[in-house]
Amino acid sequence: MYLLDTDVLSNLLDKKRQNPQLRARFEREPPGNIRISPITVEELLRGALNRIRKAQTEKRSEVAAYVLFIELFADLGRFKILPFTEAAERVYRALPASAKQVGTNDCRIAAIACVNNCIVVTLNADHYQRIDDQLSCEDWSAIK
Secondary structure, three states: OEEEOHHHHHHHHOOOOOOHHHHHHHHHOOHHHEEEOHHHHHHHHHHHHHHHHHHHHOOOOOHHHHHHHHHHHHHHOOOEEOOOOHHHHHHHHHOOHHHHOOOHHHHHHHHHHHHOOOEEEOOOHHHHHHHOOOOOEEOOOOOO
């Protein structure tokens, strides 16, 4: 089973970003093998909400921001979301402070992957290896 990190999912959902290797590898994988985390959902929703707030603050049209927000909800609904459980929280809290310097959300994603025996799909595997060198990671954007 694969767990997509936020950067990978945002690349796949953003029609302006073109990463043919990532997209081709994603499309070869059966949908039942792909999961996302609530951390990724939170990060993407926060970004969408920030676009809405920015449009409101700058007194410009909010239509495009709301369209993207609705599209994001539809896109996220295509994925199964693995929960952040008490077991994942224990793994997260047990990580050394040096690992958390990489980023607390990436550490939470790594903890979810560990608890569920998932391979993290990321564009920066070395980043996750600094969290836990036993964590399995794959970069689907690399040409093989």
